[in-house]
Amino acid sequence: MLVIAELLAGLGLLFVGLKAMATHLQKATGRKVRALLRRATRSPVMGLLCGTLAGAATQSSNAVAVISGNLVRGGAFTTRDAIPVVAGGNVGTAALVFVAAIDFRLLVLYIVGLVGIAFHFKLDRRRGMAQWMGVAFGLALALLGLDFIKQAPRALDVASVAGSLADHLTPLLGFFLGLAVSAVSQSSSTPTILVLALMQAGILGLHDAVFIVLGANLGSGFAAILSAGGLEGTGRQLCYVHVLVKAVGCLIVGAFFGFGEVVGFDGFAALSAVGNDTASMSLSVLFLALQVAGAIPVAFARGLSEKFAAAMSPPTLEDGASRPRFIHDDALADPSTALDLAVSETLRLIKLLPTLLPDLDQKDNGDAGERLALWRGAASVGLAVDQFISELIAVGLARDSLEVALHHQALVENVRTLQDTLHDFTEVVEGFDEVPPLAFALSESLRAITLSLADATDGPADDLDLIIALSGDRSEMLNRIRRQLAATALDAGADARQLLLATSLFERAIWLVRRSAIALRMPENEDNPVRPAAAEAEIKRVEADAHRT
Amino acid sequence: MHIEREQVGSDVVLKVAGRLDTPNAKPFEASLMEVVSMTDGGIVVNLAGVDYVSSSGLRALLVAGKAMRGAKRKLALSSLQPQIREVFDISGFSTLFEIN
Numbered sequence: 001m002l003v004i005a006e007l008l009a010g011l012g013l014l015f016v017g018l019k020a021m022a023t024h025l026q027k028a029t030g031r032k033v034r035a036l037l038r039r040a041t042r043s044p045v046m047g048l049l050c051g052t053l054a055g056a057a058t059q060s061s062n063a064v065a066v067i068s069g070n071l072v073r074g075g076a077f078t079t080r081d082a083i084p085v086v087a088g089g090n091v092g093t094a095a096l097v098f099v100a101a102i103d104f105r106l107l108v109l110y111i112v113g114l115v116g117i118a119f120h121f122k123l124d125r126r127r128g129m130a131q132w133m134g135v136a137f138g139l140a141l142a143l144l145g146l147d148f149i150k151q152a153p154r155a156l157d158v159a160s161v162a163g164s165l166a167d168h169l170t171p172l173l174g175f176f177l178g179l180a181v182s183a184v185s186q187s188s189s190t191p192t193i194l195v196l197a198l199m200q201a202g203i204l205g206l207h208d209a210v211f212i213v214l215g216a217n218l219g220s221g222f223a224a225i226l227s228a229g230g231l232e233g234t235g236r237q238l239c240y241v242h243v244l245v246k247a248v249g250c251l252i253v254g255a256f257f258g259f260g261e262v263v264g265f266d267g268f269a270a271l272s273a274v275g276n277d278t279a280s281m282s283l284s285v286l287f288l289a290l291q292v293a294g295a296i297p298v299a300f301a302r303g304l305s306e307k308f309a310a311a312m313s314p315p316t317l318e319d320g321a322s323r324p325r326f327i328h329d330d331a332l333a334d335p336s337t338a339l340d341l342a343v344s345e346t347l348r349l350i351k352l353l354p355t356l357l358p359d360l361d362q363k364d365n366g367d368a369g370e371r372l373a374l375w376r377g378a379a380s381v382g383l384a385v386d387q388f389i390s391e392l393i394a395v396g397l398a399r400d401s402l403e404v405a406l407h408h409q410a411l412v413e414n415v416r417t418l419q420d421t422l423h424d425f426t427e428v429v430e431g432f433d434e435v436p437p438l439a440f441a442l443s444e445s446l447r448a449i450t451l452s453l454a455d456a457t458d459g460p461a462d463d464l465d466l467i468i469a470l471s472g473d474r475s476e477m478l479n480r481i482r483r484q485l486a487a488t489a490l491d492a493g494a495d496a497r498q499l500l501l502a503t504s505l506f507e508r509a510i511w512l513v514r515r516s517a518i519a520l521r522m523p524e525n526e527d528n529p530v531r532p533a534a535a536e537a538e539i540k541r542v543e544a545d546a547h548r549t
Numbered sequence: 550m551h552i553e554r555e556q557v558g559s560d561v562v563l564k565v566a567g568r569l570d571t572p573n574a575k576p577f578e579a580s581l582m583e584v585v586s587m588t589d590g591g592i593v594v595n596l597a598g599v600d601y602v603s604s605s606g607l608r609a610l611l612v613a614g615k616a617m618r619g620a621k622r623k624l625a626l627s628s629l630q631p632q633i634r635e636v637f638d639i640s641g642f643s644t645l646f647e648i649n
Contacts, residue, residue, distance in 0.1 A: 359571075359604075360603070361571045361603035361604065361605060362571070438635075441632075441635050441636045441639045441640075442639060444602075444603050444604045444607070444636065444640075445604075445607070445636060445639045445641070446640075447604035448604035448607035448640055449640060449641070451604060455608075462619070463615065466611075466615060466618075469641075469644060469645060470641040470642070472641060472644060474638075474641060477639070510641075
């Protein structure tokens with residue numbers, strides 16, 4: 001009973017420790033890892049190195065894949081750039097397996113002691129310390145768990161358990177066991193560390209352990225696909241890159257042992273020799289070899305890897321729509337050009353506004369799923385432009401550029417609100433089984449006005465004046481319509497209430513179109529050279545902030 | 550869609566019948582622009598025979614309206630059916646054109 005209890009406690013501590021460590025590491029290093037990965041686009045070697053460092057820093061190849069996926073969706077990376085990074089992330093996770101291979105009991109005691117004392121003196125309240133203390137505590141828990149697992153079989157006749165296991169554990173069974181455990185634990189390093197503990201306890205031999213680790217390696221690739229859930233397009237592509245790294249690693253290392261046997265070369269003896277005849281070190285080397293053997297071909301043949309990933313998960317409409325066409329991080333180095341790029345991106349978003357509305361002129365009103373993807377994509381780019389301008393302002397701009405940037409930021413915020421309002425309006429219109437005449441008039445009117453606004457972004461200033469005139473106050477007319485609807489709502493039920501909501505959203509959208517047209521018109525308005533007082537105050541506030549920092 | 554053209558004094562009257570929808574918007578816009586470029590007086594678009602107008606139809610009218618505005622000429626609409634008038638009111642287009 002004590003053996004089972006110690007094994008369970010060891011497993012529990014190991015899982016909790018690894019989870020806590022990964023979570024705190026990602027919080028502590030997340031921004032730095034992100035910054036590191038941004039530099040990874042220069043070459044496959046750089047990508048591989050940055051990915052390895054990121055994998056070591058986060059101890060999670062999934063975390064590296066997720067961060068890379070977000071960078072791809074945000075336009076900072078292409079999938080091609082991200083492939084070596086994801087491949088390198090796997091190599092980095094080998095660091096923990098090497099840590100687990102050394103005798104750490106003394107180290108654990110020191111870590112627990114120091115972290116406990118640090119918590120007692122409330123050092124965790126200092127900026128940045130809490131996460132690192134969490135990392136240390138997680139590591140100590142994981143190592144303590146491993147020690148429990150190693151110590152648990154001492155009450156057993158280890159030799160007879162090992163003998164019995166050797167009789168029943170075939171290479172294929174070991175492989176599938178590793179595959180299953182890694183799929184459940186969503187990690188290849190966790191089952192490897194577990195095998196390592198069993199080897200250190202004398203229960204498993206190197207031969208059996210190799211097949212379990214091979215299975216665990218492949219299984220964690222499939223686990224990444226399972227954990228990707230509803231992720232589609234480019235987000236899912238990197239999961240397939242992950243699988244490719246694992247599968248190629250298994251193929252190459254498996255071939256090393258397989259062909260070795262055919263030509264009379266003992267791969268197991270060679271592995272044992274590389275590990276200095278220490279079973280745990282040999283296993284750590286095997287784990288590293290699996291990651292490197294998978295990562296290098298996948299990273300350097302990234303064209304092929306990209307084709308494979310794209311074939312497995314073709315890019316979605318939302319992927320394309322979420323990608324900024326003009327702004328990119330490197331542009332921040334040249335603020336005046338960056339500002340021009342932000343303006344171009346915003347004008348592109350304005351041109352896309354009509355696509356967020358249903359086309360009631362078409363028999364099927366267009367594809368609702370497509371519109372939703374376009375809205376999500378456009379909203380994501382809108383947020384990116386907003387953040388881009390904020391970063392640009394924080395970098396420090398000349399007074400004239402600052403004025404343009406602040407003015408433009410207000411326009412972007414307006415466009416973002418308009419995107420959301422058009423989406424809400426579309427949802428209301430799509431909610432009707434049969435679109436009532438009033439909803440048709442509202443929807444087609446709004447579509448005509450947004451189409452005209454989109455056209456006006458390329459036209460002369462007079463076109464914007466026309467939009468401003470077109471989007472004038474129509475509250476009196478809409479209030480009259482609402483009063484009529486309210487009178488019938490008691491009898492007409494849900495449709496009338498939906499129509500009431502549609503009129504409100506329509507009015508809001510028109511007001512936002514007007515504000516957008518005015519904002520687009522203002523910088524060229526030579527008749528109105530006097531800067532509004534509010535804008536002047538905002539410029540002074542930002543300049544004062546810049547001086548303070 | 551059917552378009553009839555008639556000269557009334559210095560103005561050209563276009564009598565439109567049918568649907569001002571996406572397929573008809575381009576030919577309608579082309580007819581309007583042809584009149585804008587070939588004449589120098591005002592244009593009246595009689596919409597009595599139009600029972601449906603979509604965003605594409607409104608946009609075609611706006612394109613012609615902009616050209617007429619640029620040339621300081623008058624583009625008027627006439628004889629709108631009630632449901633068509635409602636679309637023009639809601640869209641704000643009735644503020645851009647003289648409606649008789």
